[in-house]
Amino acid sequence: MGPQIRLRADGVTPAGPTVWAQVVKGGAFRLDAAALLRRNAEEYGDLVFFKALGRPVLQFNHPELVQEMLVRDAPHHHRNLVMQKSKAVLGEGLLTSEEPLHMRQRRLAAPAFHRQRIATYGAVIARYTVAMTGEWKPGAVFDVRSEMLLLALRIVAKTLFDSKFDDEVYAIAAAVDSFQGFLPLAFLPFPELIQATAIPAMRRIRRSRELLDALIYRMIAERRADPGDRGDLLSMLLGSVDEEGGRMSDAQVRDECLTILLAGHETTANALSFAAWLLAGDPEVQERLGQECSETLGGRVPEAADYARLGLAERVFAEALRLYPPVWVTARTAAEAYEHRGFEIRKGTILVAPQFAVQRDARWWPEPDRFDPDRFTPEAKAGRPKFAYFPFGAGSRQCIGEGLAWMEGTLALAAIAQGWKFERVSGERETMRVDPSVSLRPKGPLRLRVERR
Numbered sequence: 001m002g003p004q005i006r007l008r009a010d011g012v013t014p015a016g017p018t019v020w021a022q023v024v025k026g027g028a029f030r031l032d033a034a035a036l037l038r039r040n041a042e043e044y045g046d047l048v049f050f051k052a053l054g055r056p057v058l059q060f061n062h063p064e065l066v067q068e069m070l071v072r073d074a075p076h077h078h079r080n081l082v083m084q085k086s087k088a089v090l091g092e093g094l095l096t097s098e099e100p101l102h103m104r105q106r107r108l109a110a111p112a113f114h115r116q117r118i119a120t121y122g123a124v125i126a127r128y129t130v131a132m133t134g135e136w137k138p139g140a141v142f143d144v145r146s147e148m149l150l151l152a153l154r155i156v157a158k159t160l161f162d163s164k165f166d167d168e169v170y171a172i173a174a175a176v177d178s179f180q181g182f183l184p185l186a187f188l189p190f191p192e193l194i195q196a197t198a199i200p201a202m203r204r205i206r207r208s209r210e211l212l213d214a215l216i217y218r219m220i221a222e223r224r225a226d227p228g229d230r231g232d233l234l235s236m237l238l239g240s241v242d243e244e245g246g247r248m249s250d251a252q253v254r255d256e257c258l259t260i261l262l263a264g265h266e267t268t269a270n271a272l273s274f275a276a277w278l279l280a281g282d283p284e285v286q287e288r289l290g291q292e293c294s295e296t297l298g299g300r301v302p303e304a305a306d307y308a309r310l311g312l313a314e315r316v317f318a319e320a321l322r323l324y325p326p327v328w329v330t331a332r333t334a335a336e337a338y339e340h341r342g343f344e345i346r347k348g349t350i351l352v353a354p355q356f357a358v359q360r361d362a363r364w365w366p367e368p369d370r371f372d373p374d375r376f377t378p379e380a381k382a383g384r385p386k387f388a389y390f391p392f393g394a395g396s397r398q399c400i401g402e403g404l405a406w407m408e409g410t411l412a413l414a415a416i417a418q419g420w421k422f423e424r425v426s427g428e429r430e431t432m433r434v435d436p437s438v439s440l441r442p443k444g445p446l447r448l449r450v451e452r453r
Protein backbone atom coordinates (compact mmCIF):
# COMPACT_ATOMS: atom_id res chain seq x y z
CA MET A 1 0.00 0.00 0.00
CA GLY A 2 3.05 2.30 0.15
CA PRO A 3 3.45 5.16 2.61
CA GLN A 4 1.87 4.69 6.02
CA ILE A 5 -0.96 6.79 7.31
CA ARG A 6 0.40 10.04 8.75
CA LEU A 7 -1.05 11.29 12.01
CA ARG A 8 -0.10 14.51 13.76
CA ALA A 9 -0.82 15.42 17.41
CA ASP A 10 -0.10 12.49 19.79
CA GLY A 11 0.02 9.99 16.96
CA VAL A 12 -3.37 8.57 17.83
CA THR A 13 -5.92 11.35 17.80
CA PRO A 14 -6.33 13.39 14.65
CA ALA A 15 -5.19 17.02 14.56
CA GLY A 16 -6.63 19.90 12.60
CA PRO A 17 -7.09 23.63 12.31
CA THR A 18 -8.77 25.43 15.19
CA VAL A 19 -11.87 27.45 14.55
CA TRP A 20 -9.64 30.54 14.80
CA ALA A 21 -7.22 29.18 12.17
CA GLN A 22 -10.18 28.63 9.89
CA VAL A 23 -11.32 32.20 10.46
CA VAL A 24 -7.86 33.52 9.67
CA LYS A 25 -7.80 31.43 6.52
CA GLY A 26 -11.52 32.04 6.43
CA GLY A 27 -11.56 33.98 3.21
CA ALA A 28 -10.01 30.86 1.74
CA PHE A 29 -12.91 28.71 2.93
CA ARG A 30 -15.42 30.96 1.32
CA LEU A 31 -13.32 31.51 -1.75
CA ASP A 32 -12.02 28.00 -2.33
CA ALA A 33 -13.01 25.27 0.09
CA ALA A 34 -11.34 22.64 -2.14
CA ALA A 35 -7.95 24.33 -1.71
CA LEU A 36 -8.54 24.60 2.04
CA LEU A 37 -9.14 20.84 2.34
CA ARG A 38 -5.97 20.23 0.36
CA ARG A 39 -4.00 22.50 2.69
CA ASN A 40 -5.49 20.69 5.70
CA ALA A 41 -4.14 17.41 4.30
CA GLU A 42 -0.69 18.88 3.74
CA GLU A 43 -0.52 20.55 7.18
CA TYR A 44 -2.27 18.07 9.46
CA GLY A 45 -1.75 14.63 7.91
CA ASP A 46 -4.10 11.90 6.83
CA LEU A 47 -6.79 12.32 9.47
CA VAL A 48 -7.85 15.89 10.14
CA PHE A 49 -10.34 17.07 12.72
CA PHE A 50 -11.99 20.50 12.72
CA LYS A 51 -15.33 22.17 13.26
CA ALA A 52 -17.60 23.67 10.62
CA LEU A 53 -21.22 24.81 10.83
CA GLY A 54 -20.94 24.07 14.58
CA ARG A 55 -20.36 20.37 13.89
CA PRO A 56 -17.31 18.14 14.23
CA VAL A 57 -15.74 17.27 10.87
CA LEU A 58 -13.34 14.41 10.19
CA GLN A 59 -11.36 14.56 6.97
CA PHE A 60 -9.82 11.36 5.52
CA ASN A 61 -6.81 11.91 3.24
CA HIS A 62 -5.20 8.48 2.81
CA PRO A 63 -6.47 5.92 0.25
CA GLU A 64 -6.89 3.28 3.00
CA LEU A 65 -8.96 5.72 5.06
CA VAL A 66 -11.01 6.70 2.01
CA GLN A 67 -11.84 3.04 1.42
CA GLU A 68 -12.78 2.57 5.09
CA MET A 69 -15.04 5.61 5.01
CA LEU A 70 -16.77 4.97 1.67
CA VAL A 71 -16.97 1.19 1.70
CA ARG A 72 -16.33 -0.50 5.06
CA ASP A 73 -18.06 1.97 7.38
CA ALA A 74 -20.88 2.94 4.99
CA PRO A 75 -23.55 1.15 7.11
CA HIS A 76 -22.85 3.68 9.92
CA HIS A 77 -23.56 6.65 7.65
CA HIS A 78 -26.37 8.78 6.31
CA ARG A 79 -26.33 11.06 3.28
CA ASN A 80 -24.59 14.36 3.92
CA LEU A 81 -26.34 17.61 4.81
CA VAL A 82 -26.31 18.92 1.23
CA MET A 83 -28.08 15.80 0.00
CA GLN A 84 -30.55 15.91 2.89
CA LYS A 85 -31.40 19.52 2.01
CA SER A 86 -31.62 18.68 -1.69
CA LYS A 87 -34.63 16.46 -1.05
CA ALA A 88 -36.78 19.61 -1.20
CA VAL A 89 -35.99 19.75 -4.93
CA LEU A 90 -34.93 16.23 -5.93
CA GLY A 91 -37.37 14.25 -3.79
CA GLU A 92 -36.30 10.68 -3.04
CA GLY A 93 -34.06 9.99 -6.04
CA LEU A 94 -30.89 7.90 -6.07
CA LEU A 95 -28.69 10.75 -4.87
CA THR A 96 -30.75 11.72 -1.85
CA SER A 97 -32.55 8.55 -0.67
CA GLU A 98 -31.46 6.44 2.31
CA GLU A 99 -31.54 2.65 2.69
CA PRO A 100 -33.53 0.51 2.13
CA LEU A 101 -35.28 2.66 -0.52
CA HIS A 102 -31.95 3.49 -2.17
CA MET A 103 -30.99 -0.16 -2.75
CA ARG A 104 -34.39 -0.95 -4.24
CA GLN A 105 -34.20 2.03 -6.60
CA ARG A 106 -30.63 1.26 -7.51
CA ARG A 107 -31.61 -2.29 -8.53
CA LEU A 108 -34.50 -0.96 -10.62
CA ALA A 109 -32.35 1.66 -12.36
CA ALA A 110 -29.28 -0.57 -12.93
CA PRO A 111 -30.39 -2.14 -16.26
CA ALA A 112 -30.59 1.35 -17.80
CA PHE A 113 -26.85 1.75 -17.16
CA HIS A 114 -25.79 -1.71 -18.29
CA ARG A 115 -22.69 -1.78 -20.48
CA GLN A 116 -24.55 -2.98 -23.59
CA ARG A 117 -27.12 -0.26 -23.11
CA ILE A 118 -24.43 2.39 -22.78
CA ALA A 119 -22.85 1.20 -26.01
CA THR A 120 -26.06 2.17 -27.79
CA TYR A 121 -25.65 5.73 -26.48
CA GLY A 122 -22.23 6.06 -28.16
CA ALA A 123 -23.76 7.06 -31.46
CA VAL A 124 -25.86 9.78 -29.79
CA ILE A 125 -22.80 11.23 -28.04
CA ALA A 126 -20.75 11.36 -31.22
CA ARG A 127 -23.58 12.72 -33.38
CA TYR A 128 -24.34 15.58 -30.99
CA THR A 129 -20.67 16.45 -30.58
CA VAL A 130 -20.17 16.60 -34.34
CA ALA A 131 -23.30 18.77 -34.65
CA MET A 132 -21.80 21.13 -32.04
CA THR A 133 -18.42 21.46 -33.76
CA GLY A 134 -20.26 21.89 -37.07
CA GLU A 135 -21.32 25.32 -35.79
CA TRP A 136 -17.78 26.38 -34.82
CA LYS A 137 -15.85 28.93 -36.89
CA PRO A 138 -12.02 28.78 -36.98
CA GLY A 139 -10.56 31.48 -34.71
CA ALA A 140 -13.79 31.91 -32.71
CA VAL A 141 -13.42 32.61 -28.99
CA PHE A 142 -16.25 31.50 -26.68
CA ASP A 143 -17.10 30.21 -23.21
CA VAL A 144 -16.35 26.52 -23.59
CA ARG A 145 -18.28 25.59 -20.45
CA SER A 146 -21.58 27.02 -21.75
CA GLU A 147 -21.04 25.07 -24.95
CA MET A 148 -20.28 21.82 -23.07
CA LEU A 149 -23.30 22.31 -20.79
CA LEU A 150 -25.61 22.48 -23.81
CA LEU A 151 -23.91 19.45 -25.36
CA ALA A 152 -24.21 17.39 -22.16
CA LEU A 153 -27.82 18.45 -21.68
CA ARG A 154 -28.72 17.42 -25.24
CA ILE A 155 -26.97 14.08 -24.73
CA VAL A 156 -28.73 13.36 -21.43
CA ALA A 157 -32.09 14.43 -22.95
CA LYS A 158 -31.68 11.98 -25.80
CA THR A 159 -30.29 9.08 -23.76
CA LEU A 160 -32.70 9.58 -20.85
CA PHE A 161 -35.90 10.63 -22.62
CA ASP A 162 -35.27 9.97 -26.32
CA SER A 163 -36.06 13.66 -26.70
CA LYS A 164 -34.15 16.49 -28.35
CA PHE A 165 -35.66 19.09 -26.00
CA ASP A 166 -35.51 21.21 -29.18
CA ASP A 167 -36.64 24.76 -28.42
CA GLU A 168 -36.86 23.97 -24.72
CA VAL A 169 -33.13 23.32 -24.31
CA TYR A 170 -32.21 26.88 -23.23
CA ALA A 171 -35.14 27.13 -20.78
CA ILE A 172 -34.19 23.76 -19.30
CA ALA A 173 -30.53 24.74 -19.02
CA ALA A 174 -31.57 27.92 -17.17
CA ALA A 175 -33.93 25.96 -14.89
CA VAL A 176 -31.25 23.45 -14.02
CA ASP A 177 -28.82 26.29 -13.35
CA SER A 178 -31.22 28.07 -11.01
CA PHE A 179 -31.39 24.97 -8.82
CA GLN A 180 -27.78 25.62 -7.88
CA GLY A 181 -29.05 28.75 -6.13
CA PHE A 182 -31.32 26.66 -3.93
CA LEU A 183 -28.72 25.12 -1.64
CA PRO A 184 -27.35 28.30 -0.05
CA LEU A 185 -30.95 29.24 0.77
CA ALA A 186 -31.61 25.80 2.25
CA PHE A 187 -28.80 26.32 4.76
CA LEU A 188 -30.26 29.55 6.17
CA PRO A 189 -32.27 29.33 9.41
CA PHE A 190 -35.94 28.37 8.97
CA PRO A 191 -35.51 26.99 5.42
CA GLU A 192 -39.20 25.95 5.17
CA LEU A 193 -40.19 29.55 5.81
CA ILE A 194 -37.77 30.82 3.18
CA GLN A 195 -38.99 28.23 0.68
CA ALA A 196 -42.52 29.53 1.14
CA THR A 197 -41.53 33.17 0.55
CA ALA A 198 -41.75 35.23 -2.58
CA ILE A 199 -38.12 36.40 -2.70
CA PRO A 200 -36.95 36.46 -6.35
CA ALA A 201 -34.44 33.61 -6.00
CA MET A 202 -37.11 31.38 -4.44
CA ARG A 203 -39.65 32.33 -7.10
CA ARG A 204 -37.15 31.42 -9.82
CA ILE A 205 -36.46 28.05 -8.19
CA ARG A 206 -40.18 27.31 -7.88
CA ARG A 207 -40.72 28.22 -11.54
CA SER A 208 -37.80 25.99 -12.56
CA ARG A 209 -39.24 23.14 -10.56
CA GLU A 210 -42.64 23.58 -12.21
CA LEU A 211 -41.09 23.66 -15.67
CA LEU A 212 -39.02 20.51 -15.10
CA ASP A 213 -41.88 18.67 -13.36
CA ALA A 214 -44.25 19.49 -16.21
CA LEU A 215 -41.70 18.26 -18.76
CA ILE A 216 -40.94 15.02 -16.91
CA TYR A 217 -44.56 14.15 -16.07
CA ARG A 218 -45.50 14.82 -19.72
CA MET A 219 -42.85 12.34 -20.88
CA ILE A 220 -43.97 9.77 -18.32
CA ALA A 221 -47.64 10.13 -19.36
CA GLU A 222 -46.73 9.76 -23.07
CA ARG A 223 -44.83 6.57 -22.32
CA ARG A 224 -47.51 5.09 -20.10
CA ALA A 225 -49.97 5.69 -22.94
CA ASP A 226 -47.66 4.12 -25.51
CA PRO A 227 -45.40 1.67 -23.64
CA GLY A 228 -42.43 -0.12 -25.19
CA ASP A 229 -38.68 0.18 -25.30
CA ARG A 230 -37.58 3.35 -27.07
CA GLY A 231 -33.95 2.56 -26.30
CA ASP A 232 -33.67 5.26 -23.64
CA LEU A 233 -33.28 5.32 -19.87
CA LEU A 234 -36.90 6.28 -19.25
CA SER A 235 -38.15 3.12 -20.98
CA MET A 236 -35.94 1.08 -18.69
CA LEU A 237 -37.04 2.92 -15.55
CA LEU A 238 -40.72 2.47 -16.42
CA GLY A 239 -40.27 -1.14 -17.47
CA SER A 240 -38.14 -2.48 -14.62
CA VAL A 241 -39.67 -4.73 -12.01
CA ASP A 242 -38.19 -5.64 -8.59
CA GLU A 243 -38.13 -9.11 -6.99
CA GLU A 244 -41.60 -8.68 -5.51
CA GLY A 245 -42.96 -7.63 -8.90
CA GLY A 246 -43.14 -3.94 -7.86
CA ARG A 247 -42.66 -1.08 -10.32
CA MET A 248 -41.78 2.57 -9.75
CA SER A 249 -44.62 5.02 -9.19
CA ASP A 250 -44.81 8.14 -11.40
CA ALA A 251 -43.54 10.25 -8.49
CA GLN A 252 -40.57 7.92 -8.02
CA VAL A 253 -39.77 7.95 -11.75
CA ARG A 254 -39.97 11.77 -11.65
CA ASP A 255 -37.48 11.90 -8.77
CA GLU A 256 -35.08 9.55 -10.56
CA CYS A 257 -35.35 11.42 -13.87
CA LEU A 258 -34.70 14.80 -12.28
CA THR A 259 -31.78 13.34 -10.33
CA ILE A 260 -30.22 11.82 -13.44
CA LEU A 261 -30.84 15.01 -15.43
CA LEU A 262 -29.03 17.09 -12.81
CA ALA A 263 -26.33 14.59 -11.76
CA GLY A 264 -25.67 13.45 -15.30
CA HIS A 265 -24.99 16.61 -17.20
CA GLU A 266 -23.18 19.31 -15.26
CA THR A 267 -20.50 16.96 -13.92
CA THR A 268 -19.67 15.67 -17.41
CA ALA A 269 -19.81 19.17 -18.92
CA ASN A 270 -17.41 20.50 -16.27
CA ALA A 271 -14.99 17.63 -16.85
CA LEU A 272 -15.03 18.23 -20.62
CA SER A 273 -14.47 21.97 -20.05
CA PHE A 274 -11.48 21.35 -17.77
CA ALA A 275 -10.11 18.86 -20.31
CA ALA A 276 -10.37 21.49 -23.06
CA TRP A 277 -8.51 24.04 -20.93
CA LEU A 278 -5.76 21.55 -20.04
CA LEU A 279 -5.34 20.55 -23.69
CA ALA A 280 -5.14 24.21 -24.71
CA GLY A 281 -2.19 24.56 -22.30
CA ASP A 282 -0.33 21.54 -23.68
CA PRO A 283 0.00 21.68 -27.50
CA GLU A 284 2.19 18.55 -27.57
CA VAL A 285 -0.42 16.33 -25.89
CA GLN A 286 -3.13 17.96 -27.97
CA GLU A 287 -1.25 17.13 -31.18
CA ARG A 288 -0.75 13.49 -30.09
CA LEU A 289 -4.44 13.27 -29.30
CA GLY A 290 -5.40 14.68 -32.70
CA GLN A 291 -3.16 12.13 -34.41
CA GLU A 292 -4.57 9.22 -32.41
CA CYS A 293 -8.09 10.25 -33.31
CA SER A 294 -7.33 10.73 -37.01
CA GLU A 295 -5.55 7.36 -37.22
CA THR A 296 -8.28 5.51 -35.33
CA LEU A 297 -11.25 7.16 -36.98
CA GLY A 298 -9.93 8.16 -40.39
CA GLY A 299 -12.33 11.08 -40.58
CA ARG A 300 -15.51 9.20 -39.69
CA VAL A 301 -17.76 9.91 -36.70
CA PRO A 302 -16.64 7.84 -33.67
CA GLU A 303 -18.85 5.07 -32.31
CA ALA A 304 -18.94 3.01 -29.13
CA ALA A 305 -16.79 0.26 -30.68
CA ASP A 306 -13.93 2.78 -31.06
CA TYR A 307 -13.82 3.46 -27.32
CA ALA A 308 -11.21 0.79 -26.57
CA ARG A 309 -8.89 2.19 -29.26
CA LEU A 310 -9.07 5.81 -28.09
CA GLY A 311 -6.60 5.31 -25.25
CA LEU A 312 -5.19 8.83 -25.13
CA ALA A 313 -8.64 10.47 -25.29
CA GLU A 314 -9.66 8.36 -22.30
CA ARG A 315 -6.45 9.21 -20.43
CA VAL A 316 -6.93 12.94 -21.07
CA PHE A 317 -10.43 12.69 -19.62
CA ALA A 318 -9.07 10.67 -16.66
CA GLU A 319 -6.38 13.26 -15.95
CA ALA A 320 -8.91 16.12 -16.14
CA LEU A 321 -11.01 14.24 -13.57
CA ARG A 322 -7.94 13.84 -11.36
CA LEU A 323 -6.92 17.50 -11.40
CA TYR A 324 -10.43 18.97 -11.41
CA PRO A 325 -12.82 16.35 -9.99
CA PRO A 326 -16.35 17.69 -10.60
CA VAL A 327 -17.32 15.99 -7.31
CA TRP A 328 -14.44 17.49 -5.34
CA VAL A 329 -15.42 16.09 -1.94
CA THR A 330 -17.59 13.18 -0.84
CA ALA A 331 -19.33 13.71 2.48
CA ARG A 332 -21.42 11.64 4.88
CA THR A 333 -22.95 12.13 8.32
CA ALA A 334 -22.39 9.57 11.11
CA ALA A 335 -25.86 8.13 11.76
CA GLU A 336 -24.65 6.59 15.04
CA ALA A 337 -21.57 6.57 17.23
CA TYR A 338 -18.92 4.03 16.17
CA GLU A 339 -15.25 3.30 16.65
CA HIS A 340 -12.67 3.98 14.00
CA ARG A 341 -9.02 2.96 14.49
CA GLY A 342 -9.33 3.25 18.24
CA PHE A 343 -11.17 6.52 18.63
CA GLU A 344 -14.86 7.27 18.83
CA ILE A 345 -16.73 8.96 16.01
CA ARG A 346 -19.75 10.66 17.51
CA LYS A 347 -23.21 10.60 16.01
CA GLY A 348 -23.68 13.66 13.79
CA THR A 349 -19.99 13.99 12.87
CA ILE A 350 -19.48 15.08 9.26
CA LEU A 351 -17.09 12.75 7.42
CA VAL A 352 -15.32 13.94 4.29
CA ALA A 353 -13.13 12.25 1.69
CA PRO A 354 -11.79 15.06 -0.52
CA GLN A 355 -11.09 13.95 -4.08
CA PHE A 356 -9.41 17.31 -4.70
CA ALA A 357 -6.78 16.68 -1.98
CA VAL A 358 -6.17 12.91 -2.37
CA GLN A 359 -5.90 13.12 -6.16
CA ARG A 360 -3.23 15.82 -5.81
CA ASP A 361 -1.19 14.07 -3.11
CA ALA A 362 2.48 13.88 -4.19
CA ARG A 363 2.85 10.43 -2.55
CA TRP A 364 0.69 8.91 -5.28
CA TRP A 365 0.98 11.61 -7.94
CA PRO A 366 4.54 12.96 -8.46
CA GLU A 367 4.45 16.65 -9.49
CA PRO A 368 0.77 16.54 -8.60
CA ASP A 369 -0.28 19.80 -10.27
CA ARG A 370 1.20 18.88 -13.65
CA PHE A 371 -1.13 17.73 -16.46
CA ASP A 372 0.15 14.32 -17.60
CA PRO A 373 -2.39 11.90 -19.11
CA ASP A 374 0.26 9.16 -19.17
CA ARG A 375 -0.23 8.71 -15.43
CA PHE A 376 -3.09 6.48 -16.56
CA THR A 377 -1.21 4.01 -18.77
CA PRO A 378 -1.62 0.45 -17.39
CA GLU A 379 2.06 0.41 -16.26
CA ALA A 380 1.78 3.74 -14.43
CA LYS A 381 -1.46 2.67 -12.75
CA ALA A 382 -0.02 -0.64 -11.54
CA GLY A 383 1.81 0.63 -8.44
CA ARG A 384 -0.82 3.05 -7.19
CA PRO A 385 -3.39 2.35 -4.47
CA LYS A 386 -6.90 2.04 -5.88
CA PHE A 387 -8.41 4.73 -3.69
CA ALA A 388 -5.81 7.38 -4.61
CA TYR A 389 -8.27 8.10 -7.45
CA PHE A 390 -12.03 8.10 -6.89
CA PRO A 391 -13.71 10.75 -9.08
CA PHE A 392 -16.85 8.57 -9.20
CA GLY A 393 -16.90 7.73 -5.48
CA ALA A 394 -17.00 4.13 -4.21
CA GLY A 395 -19.12 1.57 -2.41
CA SER A 396 -22.89 1.29 -2.60
CA ARG A 397 -23.25 4.96 -3.59
CA GLN A 398 -20.68 4.87 -6.39
CA CYS A 399 -21.81 6.86 -9.44
CA ILE A 400 -24.35 4.82 -11.40
CA GLY A 401 -23.54 6.85 -14.53
CA GLU A 402 -19.79 6.19 -14.46
CA GLY A 403 -19.77 3.99 -17.59
CA LEU A 404 -21.83 6.55 -19.48
CA ALA A 405 -19.54 9.37 -18.33
CA TRP A 406 -16.40 7.55 -19.58
CA MET A 407 -18.06 6.86 -22.91
CA GLU A 408 -19.27 10.45 -23.19
CA GLY A 409 -15.97 12.06 -22.15
CA THR A 410 -13.85 9.87 -24.41
CA LEU A 411 -16.02 9.93 -27.54
CA ALA A 412 -16.77 13.67 -27.25
CA LEU A 413 -13.07 14.51 -26.86
CA ALA A 414 -12.21 12.26 -29.82
CA ALA A 415 -14.91 13.76 -32.04
CA ILE A 416 -13.60 17.24 -31.22
CA ALA A 417 -9.86 16.49 -31.39
CA GLN A 418 -10.11 14.86 -34.79
CA GLY A 419 -10.85 18.20 -36.43
CA TRP A 420 -10.25 20.93 -33.87
CA LYS A 421 -7.80 22.21 -31.29
CA PHE A 422 -8.23 24.57 -28.35
CA GLU A 423 -6.01 27.57 -27.65
CA ARG A 424 -5.76 29.81 -24.62
CA VAL A 425 -6.52 33.48 -25.24
CA SER A 426 -3.64 35.80 -24.40
CA GLY A 427 -4.39 38.31 -21.67
CA GLU A 428 -7.15 36.09 -20.30
CA ARG A 429 -7.13 33.44 -17.56
CA GLU A 430 -3.50 32.30 -17.13
CA THR A 431 -4.31 29.93 -14.28
CA MET A 432 -7.44 27.98 -13.50
CA ARG A 433 -9.54 29.50 -10.72
CA VAL A 434 -12.23 27.12 -9.56
CA ASP A 435 -15.57 27.54 -7.90
CA PRO A 436 -16.16 24.58 -5.59
CA SER A 437 -19.89 24.77 -4.99
CA VAL A 438 -22.11 21.70 -5.37
CA SER A 439 -19.79 20.67 -8.18
CA LEU A 440 -16.32 21.93 -9.00
CA ARG A 441 -16.54 24.29 -11.96
CA PRO A 442 -14.37 27.02 -13.47
CA LYS A 443 -14.88 30.38 -11.79
CA GLY A 444 -16.36 32.71 -14.38
CA PRO A 445 -16.48 32.09 -18.13
CA LEU A 446 -13.87 29.72 -19.59
CA ARG A 447 -13.05 31.47 -22.85
CA LEU A 448 -10.90 29.52 -25.31
CA ARG A 449 -10.19 29.87 -29.03
CA VAL A 450 -10.92 27.02 -31.42
CA GLU A 451 -8.86 26.40 -34.56
CA ARG A 452 -8.92 23.67 -37.16
CA ARG A 453 -6.08 21.19 -36.88
Ligand code: HEM
Binds near residue numbers: 260263265325330402
Ligand atom coordinates in the same frame (compact mmCIF):
# COMPACT_ATOMS: atom_id res chain seq x y z
C1 HEM B 1 -17.71 13.10 -15.11
C2 HEM B 1 -18.95 12.89 -14.78
C3 HEM B 1 -19.44 12.43 -13.42
C4 HEM B 1 -18.81 12.48 -12.20
C5 HEM B 1 -17.43 13.02 -11.87
C6 HEM B 1 -19.72 11.89 -11.24
C7 HEM B 1 -19.42 11.70 -9.89
C8 HEM B 1 -20.26 11.09 -9.00
C9 HEM B 1 -19.91 10.77 -7.64
C10 HEM B 1 -18.56 11.03 -6.96
C11 HEM B 1 -20.99 10.16 -7.07
C12 HEM B 1 -21.07 9.61 -5.64
C13 HEM B 1 -21.53 10.66 -4.67
C14 HEM B 1 -21.50 10.15 -3.24
O1 HEM B 1 -20.90 9.13 -2.94
O2 HEM B 1 -22.09 10.84 -2.39
C15 HEM B 1 -22.04 10.12 -8.06
C16 HEM B 1 -23.30 9.60 -7.86
C17 HEM B 1 -24.28 9.59 -8.81
N1 HEM B 1 -24.15 9.94 -10.15
FE1 HEM B 1 -22.49 10.61 -11.04
N2 HEM B 1 -20.86 11.51 -11.89
C18 HEM B 1 -20.73 11.81 -13.23
C19 HEM B 1 -21.65 11.53 -14.23
C20 HEM B 1 -22.88 11.00 -14.05
C21 HEM B 1 -23.81 10.66 -15.11
C22 HEM B 1 -23.51 10.77 -16.61
C23 HEM B 1 -24.96 10.22 -14.50
C24 HEM B 1 -26.25 9.75 -15.11
C25 HEM B 1 -26.59 9.86 -16.36
C26 HEM B 1 -24.73 10.27 -13.06
C27 HEM B 1 -25.66 9.93 -12.11
C28 HEM B 1 -25.37 9.75 -10.76
C29 HEM B 1 -26.34 9.25 -9.78
C30 HEM B 1 -27.81 8.92 -10.05
C31 HEM B 1 -25.65 9.15 -8.57
C32 HEM B 1 -26.21 8.64 -7.23
C33 HEM B 1 -25.86 7.16 -7.10
C34 HEM B 1 -26.31 6.52 -5.80
O3 HEM B 1 -26.24 7.14 -4.72
O4 HEM B 1 -26.71 5.34 -5.86
N3 HEM B 1 -23.47 10.73 -12.83
N4 HEM B 1 -21.56 10.68 -9.23
